[in-house]
Amino acid sequence: MFLDDERSNRLRPAILNDLVGNLLNDVERARYLGLPETTRIRERTKIVSPENLFMGEHCWVGENTVLDASGGLEIGDHTSIGLNCLVFTHSSWLANMMLENHSGSDLIERKPVKIGKGCFIGGNSVIMMGVTIGDCATISPLSVVTKDVPAYSLVSGNPARVFQRYDQEYLRGEADRVRAENAARRARAEARGETQVWGAPAASRDDQ
Template identity: 70%
Template sequence: MFFDDERSARLRPQILTEVVSQYLNDSERAAFYGLPESTRIRERAKIISQENLRIGEHCWIGEGAVLDASGGLEIGEHTSIGLNTLIFTHSSWLSNMTLQNHSGSDLIERKPVKIGKGCFIGGLVVIMAGVTIGDFATVQPNSVVAKDVPPRTLVAGNPARVFQRYDEEYIQSEVERVRAENARRRALSDDPSGWGSPSGDFSG
């Protein structure tokens, strides 16, 4: 049933690592993968070539995300990667076009991806090889990022393009708005001790 060739021997530890990780909580999984202690990595997330991944403190990786670090992947501190998001740092396009898509093909191309600090990458996003996403950028869900994203911008679409730019003043005004609203909701809530916004209808 199990092959005993070089490729199988190389892939088997990664397969077993993914199986074992499904039985761990976020913090245990981060420790298991050797990520910073403050990392929260959800179930079914997959890291390819983990040795090429550099990730900052307080990052969140959503369920089913695939982080391909084979070409080099850097994720800055306080960045979230949405569920089922795909980050590619390699492409087999040329090996497909030339009918040379065999294991070990020398036509695989690798380019690093860099995602800055304080970024919010929505769910179901695809980030292509070679892309740099600037600090404090937001990528809306279902976007395909095929070129660099400037800092402090919101991008969306396929291909993703800039829809909004925001400065520190705008962010601070949003911080004040959300904190005030959450304080109001907690004051009306049956459980005022919780963090963030209490659930329920507080429109009255």
């Protein structure tokens, strides 16, 4: 049943990692994969060539996301990648066109992807090979990123293009707004006798 050749024996550990990883929680999974302890990797995330992945602290990767690090992949601190995302660092397009789509084809093209710190990549987005995403950039859900993304910008669409630029002053203002709203919600919840276990308080009818 099991093949005993070089390719099969090389791929088998990755298959085992996927199986074991599905039994772990998000923090345990990150540690099992040798990623920073502050990183969280959700279920069914697949990492191709994990030895070529560099991931910073306090990152989060959602369910069913594929991180292809075969061409080199760098993800900065405090970056989140949503559900069902695809990050590609290689392409077999030319191998297909030339009818040379065999294992080990020298027509496979690889280019690194760099995702900066403080980025937010919305669910179901695709990042193509060779792309650099600047610090604190936002990728809207369902976007296809085919070229570099400037820092402190929001991009959206297929292909993605810049819709908004922002700066630290804007982000501080938004942070102050959300903290104030959460503090008010927390106070109302405590007045109702509710105990907040962790994280931001959930909205209630009183918050409408």
